[in-house]
Amino acid sequence: MEINDSKFGNCKTAYSFDELLMLPGYAQMSPKDIDSSAVLNGITLKSPFLSAAMDTVTGPEMAIALGLSGGLGVIHRNCSTEEALAMLREVKNFKIPEGNSNATKDASGRLAVGIAISSEVERAIEVAKEADILFTDVASFHNQKIFDAVKKTIDATGKQIVIGNLGTEEGVMHAVKEIGAENISGIKVGMGSGSICTTTDVTGVGSPVPFAVAEAVSALKKLNLSIPIIADGGIRKPRDIAISFGLGASFVMLGNIFARCDESPGEKVEKNGKYYKVYWGMGSKEARSKRAALDRYQDSGKGKNIEEGIKIHVESEGPVSDKVEKMTYQLKTTMGYIGARKISEIRAKANFAVIKPKGEKIGVE
Ligand code: IMP
Numbered sequence: 001m002e003i004n005d006s007k008f009g010n011c012k013t014a015y016s017f018d019e020l021l022m023l024p025g026y027a028q029m030s031p032k033d034i035d036s037s038a039v040l041n042g043i044t045l046k047s048p049f050l051s052a053a054m055d056t057v058t059g060p061e062m063a064i065a066l067g068l069s070g071g072l073g074v075i076h077r078n079c080s081t082e083e084a085l086a087m088l089r090e091v092k093n094f095k096i097p098e099g100n101s102n103a104t105k106d107a108s109g110r111l112a113v114g115i116a117i118s119s120e121v122e123r124a125i126e127v128a129k130e131a132d133i134l135f136t137d138v139a140s141f142h143n144q145k146i147f148d149a150v151k152k153t154i155d156a157t158g159k160q161i162v163i164g165n166l167g168t169e170e171g172v173m174h175a176v177k178e179i180g181a182e183n184i185s186g187i188k189v190g191m192g193s194g195s196i197c198t199t200t201d202v203t204g205v206g207s208p209v210p211f212a213v214a215e216a217v218s219a220l221k222k223l224n225l226s227i228p229i230i231a232d233g234g235i236r237k238p239r240d241i242a243i244s245f246g247l248g249a250s251f252v253m254l255g256n257i258f259a260r261c262d263e264s265p266g267e268k269v270e271k272n273g274k275y276y277k278v279y280w281g282m283g284s285k286e287a288r289s290k291r292a293a294l295d296r297y298q299d300s301g302k303g304k305n306i307e308e309g310i311k312i313h314v315e316s317e318g319p320v321s322d323k324v325e326k327m328t329y330q331l332k333t334t335m336g337y338i339g340a341r342k343i344s345e346i347r348a349k350a351n352f353a354v355i356k357p358k359g360e361k362i363g364v365e
Helices: 060-069 081-092 121-128 144-157 169-179 199-203 209-223 238-247 320-338 343-349
Strands: 020-022 038-040 043-045 049-051 072-075 114-117 133-136 161-166 184-189 229-232 251-254 268-271 274-280 311-315 352-354
Touching (some): 020 238, 049 060, 049 320, 060 072, 060 081, 072 081, 072 133, 081 121, 114 121, 133 184, 144 161, 144 169, 161 209, 161 229, 169 209, 209 229, 209 238, 238 251, 238 320, 238 343, 320 343
Parallel strands (some): 114 133, 133 161
Antiparallel strands (some): 020 352, 038 043, 268 274
């Protein structure tokens, strides 16, 4: 058998954050010339950070705090339509304190907010009335049933949608052709690398964020399109954020990092004098017990009983505003090192090195 006939011959290398490093580049600007803002669906975010649509990450309190800090909250969907609408209204009715120049605003000056949607078209149409940006929230968007539902939602609402999650060049090309580039405001990528995610352990399927971003970039290049890419899942360190942008993302979606903040809905618990917050995957037993977002994952045929996430405790780390300020500063420092003035310049300026893995001993020496 030829090597190319085997499944290994054409294997791609799916790099993870640990294996990548950006090289320093020539910089000609001072830190004050560096701009970390990016535009999604016509809305400018001063800091390109989105909170994950998870019920232990984004409720109205998180969406308000993150919106005021220059990011964007994406309200979860593990609740009834009425509850989702109430959360959205709470954000939209919040009065932005005077003098806040960072807040992420809609065209009429109110706080902007995103909402998770799925293949339930009626619900998507309802929540679209109160939200600024719609984000499909399904484990794998590369699915005909999802394509059909999203097309119906777009027809009914006339709104653009952030699609996802996707993880391959083929998936991005297929989805863009099916949905239509003019209907897509962003492409969310990454599968199986979330900090509470067991999808890859359980199924052997996944697309780590660095690889997924590179695949989406390659698809958009082939299609000659420029659509913002959102890196989602497995982002833990400031370095992971920087690398995601270096590979071509314009935004990052954060679960674990924001679950630690005071404003996440997760319960705060004390253990040996330290405070922790509860954080669980949307495919975990705990999230599934609410039964409102079961269609994020595939139906096993026996009532969607395959768990693809876990519950963990993360250390409680203070207000979201401090975190966003720090992450923005860290990102600007990266941009300074590689010589990028704007988010849209990072990819062109970034050069990567691959870190050689430590040699592993195989068998007994
Ligand atoms: P984190 O920032 O590494 O914690 O990853 C958060 C992301 O993981 C979310 O935005 C989702 O895309 C994804 N996710 C959420 N819940 C689950 C789950 O139960 N299993 C797999 N992935 C999940």
